[in-house]
Amino acid sequence: MEDLRKNKIYEAEIVGYSSDGSGVSRINGRAVFVPRTIVGEVWQVKILKVTSSAVWGKAIEPVHLSPERRTPDCEYCVRCGGCTLRHMSYDEELRFKLGKLNDALTHIGRQTVQAEEIIGSDRRERYRNKGIYTVRSVAGELKSGFFAPRTHELVPVERCLLQNEAADRVTAAVLEFMRRNGIEAYDEKSRKGSVRNVFVRTAVNTADCVACIVTAKGFGDRTAMLADHLRSACPELTGIVLNVNKTSGNTVLAGDFYTLWGRDTVCDSLGGVEYEISPQAFYQINPPQAEKLYNRAVEYAECTQNSTVLDLYCGAGTISLFLAKKAGRVIGAEIIPEAIENAKRNACRNGIENAEFICADAAEAAEMFLRDGIRPETVVVDPSRKGMDEETIRTVCKMQPDKVVYVSCNPSTLARDILVFNAHGYTLAAATALDMFPRTSHCEAVVKLIRR
Structure with missing residues (x-):
């Protein structure tokens, strides 16, 4: 059989999807x-790269198009890499995401239980309650935007059709202020300059909107001028925060607030x-979908x-207080101190007395609960994209909960x-997929594991 050669063109049918939504x-x-x-x-497919483990191609000329194909309505999506699925219908997007979860459960997890349902999003545009724009100098001009996939090229x-419009307005106002006052964008190579990011979080069910301007060194005697400028340009703001982030990495929020x-x-x-x-606390970026997710987690x-x-x-x-409506006692653990303070105040705000919170990472918290002889009926986990470490899983299992509910992005x-x-x-008993991030390739899931 002929080896595939770079730049050669072949006619090929698309028979499946990869985990990032590319056709296969x-x-x-x-x-x-x-x-x-x-x-x-x-499609007529041009071969771009051939390795021993994978081959990448580019769709050059269509031979037959799917009735699920749509014309992308965003001029940036091909370059910025955020909305990788704008070329397909939403029904097809949901089919891909349900398949993505089930493929992972089957091929990585070697499970026989499959998710039979994906919960779609009513809103597919402007659904993000958190917008983060990166600010850089591009060809000598101040620009805001997003890094191209697998690069630091702005x-x-x-x-952005995914962000709340307030994030667009606040970012434009920050850039205008910088231009007027000769303030430079941060340069991650030289570590010179000032403004790194504009972070905006908006509420869905209240009018709250907080902007957090991330800089490497602050604004000095122009700080009050910045606040006045943003209040005038963006009257919807209810708070303005300055984050002085002197770290060398690409973490957005760090340092002093x-x-x-x-x-x-x-x-x-x-x-x-x-x-x-607070700006540092985790909060689902699509609250209406989060409510559906938490209801399913409580059900499990x-x-x-x-x-x-x-x-x-x-x-x-967020999940803890949902659980507290049904459970006798809920104990939440989180490593970010500001988030724990939010959690405690949130319990008081809602008059919830059967929820308590400790500041510790998941492994430390699980070990402490085990040492104190706490035997929960259910453990709920919602880790970051990297998942759980094995030591934490082992400690959770030593507590012998009847059920583990695992929320995953x-x-x-x-x-x-x-x-x-x-x-x-522990055995997988049920799984549900949920579309928290419409038009992107990301998929949320919640599963129930039961002790044998």
């Missing part, structure tokens, strides 16, 4: 990844529970008034971790 074709026995194509389509973007005006927190509500969220937890539930990676207590690490739970006596 089979050419001369090799899987070829072809971005922005749809299952069932036939793609200038003036309006100063409230320049108003409140530094956003107040919002989900499912009748009110929350206060099967709490009663006699139940004790541990919520590891609890953030500002990364099907691959979820499936990997399920295998570890399997080794410690």
Whole structure:
């Protein structure tokens, strides 16, 4: 069989999807990844790169297009790499995401239980309550936007169809202030300059909107002028925060925080529970979908008034306070101090007395609960994309909860971790996919594991 050669063109049918939403074709026995194509389509495919483990191609000329194909309505999406699925219908996007979760459960996790449902999003545009724009100098001009995939090359973007419009307006106002006052953007190579990012968080069910301007060295005697400028340009703001971040990495929020005006927190509500969220605290970026997710997590937890539930990676207590409506006692753990303070205030704000919170990472918290003889009926975990470490999983299992409810934004690490739970006596009993991030390739999931 002929080896695939770079720059040669082949006619190929798209027969599946990769985990990032690229189409997959089979050419001369090799899987070829072809971005922005749809299952069932036939394309002239130009081979771009051939390695021993993978082949990448580019769709050059369509032979047959899918009825699910749509014309992208964003001028930036091909370059910025955020909305990788704008070329397909939303029904096809949901089919891809459900398949993505089930493929991970089958091939990585070696599970027989599959998710039979994906919960779609009612809103697919402007759904993000958190917008983060990177600020850089591009060809000598101040620009804001997002890094191109797998690079630190800024793609200038003036309006993003996923972000709340307030993020667009605040970022434009910050750039205007910088131009007027000769303030430079941060340069990560030389570590010179000032402004790094503009972070804006908006509430869905209140009018709160807080801007956090991330700089390497602050604004000096022009700080008050910045606050006045933003208040005038963006009257919807309820708070302005300055973050002086001197770290050398690409972490957005780090270092010292100063409230320049108003409140530094956003107040919002989900499912009748009110929350206060600081810039550093984790809060789901699509609150209406988060409410559906948390309701499914509570359903899987099967709490009663006699139940004790541990919520590891609890953030500002969002899932914890949902669980507290049903459980007798809820204990949340989170490593970010500001988030724990938010969680405690959120419990008081809602008159919830059966939820308590500790500041510790998940492994430390699980070990402490085990040492103190706490045996929860249910443990809920909602880790970052990297998933859980094996030591934390082992400690959770030593507590012998009847159920573990695992919320995940990364099907691959979820499936990997399920295998570890399997080794410690837990079986996958149910799974649901949920679209928290419409138009992107990301997929949320919640699963229930039961002790054998």
